[in-house]
Amino acid sequence: MSLQIHYQQKAADVVTVFLSGSLDSNTHALFETELQTILTEYPTLKLLVLDFDSLDYISSAGIRVTLSAKKKLKALGGQLGLLNLQPQIQKVFDIIKALPSFQIFDSTAELDRYLTAIQKKVLEEKREL
Amino acid sequence: METHLHLSSKMDALARLISELHEFCQGNGLDTEFSLEIQLVLEELVVNIIHHGTAENEEVPIDISLAVTDHVLHIKVEDGGRPFDPLTHQVQALDIPFEEREVGGLGILLVRELMDSVSYCYSHGKNIVTLTKKIH
Numbered sequence: 001m002s003l004q005i006h007y008q009q010k011a012a013d014v015v016t017v018f019l020s021g022s023l024d025s026n027t028h029a030l031f032e033t034e035l036q037t038i039l040t041e042y043p044t045l046k047l048l049v050l051d052f053d054s055l056d057y058i059s060s061a062g063i064r065v066t067l068s069a070k071k072k073l074k075a076l077g078g079q080l081g082l083l084n085l086q087p088q089i090q091k092v093f094d095i096i097k098a099l100p101s102f103q104i105f106d107s108t109a110e111l112d113r114y115l116t117a118i119q120k121k122v123l124e125e126k127r128e129l
Numbered sequence: 130m131e132t133h134l135h136l137s138s139k140m141d142a143l144a145r146l147i148s149e150l151h152e153f154c155q156g157n158g159l160d161t162e163f164s165l166e167i168q169l170v171l172e173e174l175v176v177n178i179i180h181h182g183t184a185e186n187e188e189v190p191i192d193i194s195l196a197v198t199d200h201v202l203h204i205k206v207e208d209g210g211r212p213f214d215p216l217t218h219q220v221q222a223l224d225i226p227f228e229e230r231e232v233g234g235l236g237i238l239l240v241r242e243l244m245d246s247v248s249y250c251y252s253h254g255k256n257i258v259t260l261t262k263k264i265h
Contacts, residue, residue: 001144025176026143057165059172060235088165095242096235 001057003027005034011115013046016083020054023062031062035069039076046078049111053084058092070101081105081114130157131196136175137188143175146193157197159264166243167202167262173236174206174215174258182210182256197264204244204260213256214249215240 001024007017015038023031039045050066052058058066070080081103085093093099105111132153136142147168154164175191183189192207215237241247244260251257 001147024172026141057168059169059176060239061176063235088162092169092239095239 001026003030005031007034007038009042010049011119013042013044013078014049014115015042015045015047016049016051018051018054022057023055023065024057024059025061028061028065031065032068035072039072043076045073045076047081047115048073048078049081049083049105051083052086052089055089056086058089060096063092063096063098067098067101079103081111083108083111131194134193134195136191136193139179139188142191143172146171146175150195153195157202159197159202163262163264167204170240170243170260171204171206173240177215177236178206178208178210178213178256181215182208182213200264201245202262202264204262206258206260207255209255212251214251215258216247216249 002021003023004020005017007015010016017034017038019031021027038048048069050069066080066082073080083105084107085104090099093102105114130153132149134146134149136146150168150171151164154167159167171193178189178191187210189208189210192205194203194205196203240260244262246259246261248259249257250259
């Protein structure tokens with residue numbers, strides 16, 4: 001029941017958070033604290049991606065903190081994405097029917113395609129001005 | 130094979146519960162996926178007991194027994210907290226602002242979906258939750 005978190009900027013206004021271990025009733029507060037740090041460091045954050053590749057376990061406390069993170073991003077005009085959900089993690093989201101609330105990326109390649117498409121759209125909009 | 134765990138209703142009791150649970154599961158040939166699901170069920174139930182069945186700083190004993198018979202895992206979770214039936218928790222809609230109750234609602238939803246049967250009774254001053262899950 002331990003959680004390791006590190007994060008890095010992926011692109012302009014896009015940050016990826018890597019979570020390893022367990023997001024549960026003991027560790028959710030750690031994630032909440034880290035999230036506050038990230039939001040302070042990146043006030044114009046548009047997309048926060050939670051990379052769950054090394055997350056082996058999530059309980060309702062973890063789902064709750066993930067949903068709460070999504071709300072915080074939304075309040076800032078941003079989005080939350082989930083990446084690389086392991087089957088047992090996906091199952092928990094499925095049971096709670098929380099999946100539709102999130103942008104899910106099945107792979108880093110899919111995330112990269114999404115970001116490229118957004119950047120292209122932004123450039124096109126700039127050209128039209 | 131049967132095992133009994135005796136915990137107090139403190140959050141750090143969960144860590145001990147988990148290591149003993151996984152030892153039990155390994156000893157009974159239960160795979161990782163199965164034991165992680167049982168870990169989740171027990172975490173949700175114990176968290177509910179701590180949040181709803183006890184006052185702040187109050188510690189109550191929690192007894193958990195696990196037994197495997199005829200390819201079925203039987204679990205019994207008994208606590209000495211105030212009468213609290215976790216099964217009566219309604220699941221809140223996901224866009225309602227979060228409160229304690231919502232955590233409990235989500236937890237019980239997971240417990241119901243992951244176990245084959247769940248029942249509750251209050252007897253001799255104890256909340257008793259009984260659960261079963263078939264082992265494939």
